[in-house]
Amino acid sequence: MNSNDKAKLQNTYDAIVIGSGISGGWAAMELCKKGLKTLLLERGRDVKHIEDYPTANLNPWDFDLGFNNTTKDIAADPIQSSAYSPADKHFYVSDAEHPYIQEKPFNWYRGYQVGGRSLTWGRQCYRLSDLDFEANAKDGVGVDWPIRYKDIAPWYSYAESHIGVSGQKENLHQLPDGEFLTPMELNCIEKHLGDSIKKDDSKRLVTIARVANLTRGWDNRGPCQNRNLCTRGCPFGGYFSSNSSTIPAAMATGNLTLRPFSIVTEILYDDQKQKAKGVRVIDTLSNEVYEFSSKIIFINASTIATTGILLNSVSSRFPNGFGNSSNQIGHNLMDHHSSAGAFGIHEDFTDQYYKGRRPSGFLIPRFRNLQDNENLGFKRGYNIQGHGERQEWMDKSGSITGFGADFKKQLTTPGPWTIWMAGWGECLPYYKNQVTLDASRKDKWGQPLLKLDFSFEDNEHKMMDDIRAVSGEMLEKAGFKNIDTFNYSRPGGSTVHEMGTARMGNDPKTSVLNKFNQMHDVKNVFITDGSSMTSSASQNPSLTYMALTARACAYAAEELKKGNL
Amino acid sequence: MNRRSYIKGILALGTLSITSFSIFKWFDLSKSVSPEILLKKQRVIAEIAEMIIPVTDTPGAKAAGVDHYVIKIVTNCMSTIQQNKFISGLNDLEQYAIDHFDKEFIQCSNADKTAVIQYFESHSGFSNRIINKINNKLFGAPFYNKMKSLTVEGYCQSQLGATQGLAYDYIPGKFEACIPIQKNQKSWATK
Numbered sequence: 001m002n003s004n005d006k007a008k009l010q011n012t013y014d015a016i017v018i019g020s021g022i023s024g025g026w027a028a029m030e031l032c033k034k035g036l037k038t039l040l041l042e043r044g045r046d047v048k049h050i051e052d053y054p055t056a057n058l059n060p061w062d063f064d065l066g067f068n069n070t071t072k073d074i075a076a077d078p079i080q081s082s083a084y085s086p087a088d089k090h091f092y093v094s095d096a097e098h099p100y101i102q103e104k105p106f107n108w109y110r111g112y113q114v115g116g117r118s119l120t121w122g123r124q125c126y127r128l129s130d131l132d133f134e135a136n137a138k139d140g141v142g143v144d145w146p147i148r149y150k151d152i153a154p155w156y157s158y159a160e161s162h163i164g165v166s167g168q169k170e171n172l173h174q175l176p177d178g179e180f181l182t183p184m185e186l187n188c189i190e191k192h193l194g195d196s197i198k199k200d201d202s203k204r205l206v207t208i209a210r211v212a213n214l215t216r217g218w219d220n221r222g223p224c225q226n227r228n229l230c231t232r233g234c235p236f237g238g239y240f241s242s243n244s245s246t247i248p249a250a251m252a253t254g255n256l257t258l259r260p261f262s263i264v265t266e267i268l269y270d271d272q273k274q275k276a277k278g279v280r281v282i283d284t285l286s287n288e289v290y291e292f293s294s295k296i297i298f299i300n301a302s303t304i305a306t307t308g309i310l311l312n313s314v315s316s317r318f319p320n321g322f323g324n325s326s327n328q329i330g331h332n333l334m335d336h337h338s339s340a341g342a343f344g345i346h347e348d349f350t351d352q353y354y355k356g357r358r359p360s361g362f363l364i365p366r367f368r369n370l371q372d373n374e375n376l377g378f379k380r381g382y383n384i385q386g387h388g389e390r391q392e393w394m395d396k397s398g399s400i401t402g403f404g405a406d407f408k409k410q411l412t413t414p415g416p417w418t419i420w421m422a423g424w425g426e427c428l429p430y431y432k433n434q435v436t437l438d439a440s441r442k443d444k445w446g447q448p449l450l451k452l453d454f455s456f457e458d459n460e461h462k463m464m465d466d467i468r469a470v471s472g473e474m475l476e477k478a479g480f481k482n483i484d485t486f487n488y489s490r491p492g493g494s495t496v497h498e499m500g501t502a503r504m505g506n507d508p509k510t511s512v513l514n515k516f517n518q519m520h521d522v523k524n525v526f527i528t529d530g531s532s533m534t535s536s537a538s539q540n541p542s543l544t545y546m547a548l549t550a551r552a553c554a555y556a557a558e559e560l561k562k563g564n565l
Numbered sequence: 566m567n568r569r570s571y572i573k574g575i576l577a578l579g580t581l582s583i584t585s586f587s588i589f590k591w592f593d594l595s596k597s598v599s600p601e602i603l604l605k606k607q608r609v610i611a612e613i614a615e616m617i618i619p620v621t622d623t624p625g626a627k628a629a630g631v632d633h634y635v636i637k638i639v640t641n642c643m644s645t646i647q648q649n650k651f652i653s654g655l656n657d658l659e660q661y662a663i664d665h666f667d668k669e670f671i672q673c674s675n676a677d678k679t680a681v682i683q684y685f686e687s688h689s690g691f692s693n694r695i696i697n698k699i700n701n702k703l704f705g706a707p708f709y710n711k712m713k714s715l716t717v718e719g720y721c722q723s724q725l726g727a728t729q730g731l732a733y734d735y736i737p738g739k740f741e742a743c744i745p746i747q748k749n750q751k752s753w754a755t756k
Binding site (some may be wrong): 049059060061063064065066067068069071072146149184185186187188191225226227228241280351352353354355356357358390391392393394397401403405407408409411413414415447 | 616617618619621623625634637638641642643644678679684705710713714717719720721722723724727731733734735736737738739740741742743744745746747750751752753754755756
């Protein structure tokens with residue numbers, strides 16, 4: 001501890017939640033609803049629903065440079081600028097201001113603000129199944145999940161019922177149905193692909209994406225207006241975010257204190273009580289250091305940042321990082337790969353079009369390794385996500401030759417139908433894929449930089465080859481032409497599904513959290529963001545974080561009441 | 566990058582430097598471009614844009630203010646090398662007009678302008694796709710190709726282009742997945 005930081009105990013709460021993104025917002029809401037006085041700490045600025053969405057209602061011509069980033073922005077933010085445009089840049093950090101070390105290339109996309117990345121997320125909501133929860137135990141990979149589908153199923157329902165998920169029931173074992181609002185609709189080419197795929201292999205199907213976009217009014221929000229401008233923040237509340245839903249709900253209880261501009265640097269340990277006593281915070285406006293104490297702490301800073309906080313919290317009890325007697329914290333970093341797939345053009349249906357911009361695509365649920373031993377050369381599987389559309393000016397401008405009136409006519413009329421699709425694939429937990437701290441390099445608040453050392457391995461690469469081949473085949477059989485199968489070979493982090501660095505498990509020797517996301521080593525600390533994931537499955541993970549969070553909050557509140565924490 | 570594609574890259578680069586870039590041109594490209602130079606070129610940029618997307622029953626590039634857009638993009642979103650390549654390509658185009666029609670491009674008849682643009686339309690880029698890709702990556706797309714894509718972008722995202730040249734649906738409300746196409750159906754301006 002630094003004797004100069006004049007840290008003083010400012011405030012005491014029942015609960016502290018670190019991070020206000022998708023899982024932190026949920027933790028704050030659930031704990032507040034249970035009557036706990038809760039402090040929600042967010043390292044970035046405040047973003048209020050609707051009023052802080054400055055670009056939400058802008059037309060394309062309202063952007064001076066269209067959707068191009070400036071050379072200056074690209075130089076300052078080499079990673080973030082590959083994801084942002086002038087329309088949503090304000091919801092991303094600056095790489096220059098928030099550096100990290102890439103031992104190998106890793107795209108760490110971040111949004112340091114109230115709501116975090118729940119403002120810009122992809123909104124896909126898929127349940128994991130027992131195929132996923134049992135996989136590690138069956139394959140002898142990593143450690144066994146300490147829960148099964150039946151443990152989390154009611155919490156999936158609880159989360160879906162709150163956020164509002166539109167989707168189609170399909171009665172699949174590998175992708176359980178949820179509590180769905182009316183599904184969005186597949187367009188002509190997507191229906192055509194679905195018919196062709198089903199005819200060819202009855203195990204496969206095309207279903208509409210299950211998304212947290214509202215097809216009717218829900219919880220005083222929405223419905224979705226089909227503008228497809230979600231990442232700017234939605235003035236209609238058409239999709240779920242912490243800002244539009246959980247934080248206002250937490251606020252309404254009167255139990256929430258929201259503190260933006262607050263970087264948590266450490267979790268503080270009480271040796272005598274053998275519990276966490278609170279957190280140390282740097283106020284980024286005043287640069288002053290504060291300490292806050294609470295009975296329980298939820299860490300929801302997002303996988304990599306959560307890991308950083310734990311590793312930075314050293315004490316005589318935990319010299320290798322907070323609650324790290326397993327030495328697993330920081331290891332087993334995972335991210336889905338989504339680089340491989342196929343694209344094709346279809347010559348039919350030229351008399352059909354659509355109206356509106358559906359903010360979602362289609363899903364081909366996992367069909368690989370549903371039974372044991374399919375002998376594909378890789379373990380686990382993938383789901384395919386994609387969308388069909390007609391080519392428009394932005395797709396055609398490079399390929400139409402000529403200029404003048406004919407060129408203009410071709411440019412401004414609908415082109416042929418196309419399908420783009422790619423496999424979102426499971427990534428196995430490898431001990432060597434890890435997050436560490438580099439104390440030799442500090443950020444502007446004097447905190448050690450995070451170092452990311454991650455690569456996909458043979459299992460993932462073989463799976464990508466399969467995705468590429470199979471996607472191309474499915475398009476070919478459906479009569480597509482000019483099929484281009486691809487593997488973008490994007491580095492880790494590109495799917496923005498970082499997971500696994502403080503995993504759940506039954507055995508305290510090999511895992512960090514128990515079946516209630518409670519630290520094995522420190523009973524009053526819970527971690528319910530992506531870092532808790534024991535395996536990645538292939539489903540987009542946010543819904544699982546929300547369900548795990550709600551479940552852990554119920555448990556924590558109960559234990560607190562019983563005097564066990 | 567694996568070893569094979571690395572070697573391929575080197576070979577392609579070698580070919581490229583012989584065919585398109587002398588060492589002197591390279592030096593030329595690394596000096597920064599002053600904004601005044603671009604503003605002086607605004608009229609010719611507007612003229613070229615209008616040749617690419619002319620006024621028809623809907624407004625053309627000039628009315629949509631594409632020249633302003635192009636200048637803003639070149640100034641803010643291009644590296645020094647790309648800016649220089651753009652300007653030098655523009656100079657080439659103007660020089661071509663003088664050499665062949667004895668007039669500044671903007672003074673040329675519509676037929677002569679068409680001939681100039683046609684020349685650059687058919688002579689921009691290498692026939693080899695991989696060399697094209699590497700060339701574009703290192704030096705930016707050839708002037709004419711860049712000018713054409715910026716014209717398209719500037720036009721289709723302008724108010725006149727989006728709302729009159731194309732069909733702009735500000736707040737769709739409902740999504741209709743499959744509907745019969747209308748006579749003279751225009752593309753949606755945004756996705």
